[in-house]
Amino acid sequence: MNQIGIFYGSTTGNTRDVSQKLYEALGESQAEIHDIRETTGSEMAAYEKLIFSVSTWGVGDLQDDWEEFLPTLDTIDFTGKTVAIMGLGDQQNYPDNFVDCMQILAKKVAECGGRIVGETSTEGYVFSASKAVRNRQFLGLVIDEDNQANMTTARIQGWIEILKKAFQ
Ligand SMILES: Cc1cc2nc3c(=O)[nH]c(=O)nc-3n(C[C@H](O)[C@H](O)[C@H](O)COP(=O)(O)O)c2cc1C
Incomplete structure (x- = not known):
């Protein structure tokens, strides 16, 4: 399948809404969007x-x-698959664990044979520690709807330029 599969998990709706923005910005013919709560392994494996x-x-x-x-991720062979991770967090209230969740998924994808793409700069964020930083870059796109929602649209646009190359 040539399209990009976007898979989101969201508790209070922030990640859902930002994923929808990303989907629209990518172009609806370029991507499909799924709530991870309703996703099967074979649906994901198709991308x-x-x-x-x-x-x-x-x-x-x-x-x-x-x-x-x-x-379920463990049951999917990610060999030849390319995965970009978008993580949401709150740098003000969780400065020592800012978007740590991204690293958990990145580690799992790597264990399953996949390749992580889409690293971004840490400039413009204020935090003390994050497991999502690797070689002084975030391992994907970081969005903070709690403190920097006004930057989200521009951050998505910047990331899409990175992904266009990374997904080639
Ligand atoms: C109880 C609670 C715990 C949180 N823990 C963290 C955390 O450890 N690190 C972080 O960066 N953000 C943390 N956050 C911030 C959320 O990740 C952030 O609000 C996010 O936008 C929520 O997205 P969602 O509505 O899609 O689930 C936490 C928020 C709450 C309410």
């Missing part, structure tokens, strides 16, 4: 290019629906 959207809960934990889906 070669995937975007995982996830929010952080607890202290650096995965959003609940993604947590439930995690064992």
Whole structure:
């Protein structure tokens, strides 16, 4: 399948809404969007290019629906698949665990043979520690709807330019 599969898990709706914006910005003919709560392993396995959207809960934990889906990821062979991760978090209230959840998914994808793409700069965010930082970059797109919602549209646009190359 040539389209990009966007898979989101969202507790209070932020990740759902931002994923919808991303879907519209990519172009509806370029992508399909799925709530991870209603996704099967074979639906996900049909895509070669995937975007995982996830929010952080607890202290650096995965959003609940993604947590439930995690064992299903183990059943998918990600060899040849390219995965970009968008993570939501709150840098002001969780500065020591900012968007840590992204790393949990990235690690799992790598274990399953997939390739992570779509790293972004940490400039413009204020936090103390994040497991989502690798080689001084975020391992995907980071969105903070709690403190920087006004930057979300521009951040999505910038990421799409990165993804256009990364998904080639
Ligand atoms: C109880 C609670 C725990 C949270 N834990 C974290 C955290 O550890 N790190 C972080 O960056 N954000 C954390 N957040 C912020 C959420 O990830 C953020 O509000 C996100 O936009 C929620 O997205 P959702 O509505 O799609 O689930 C937490 C929020 C709440 C209410």
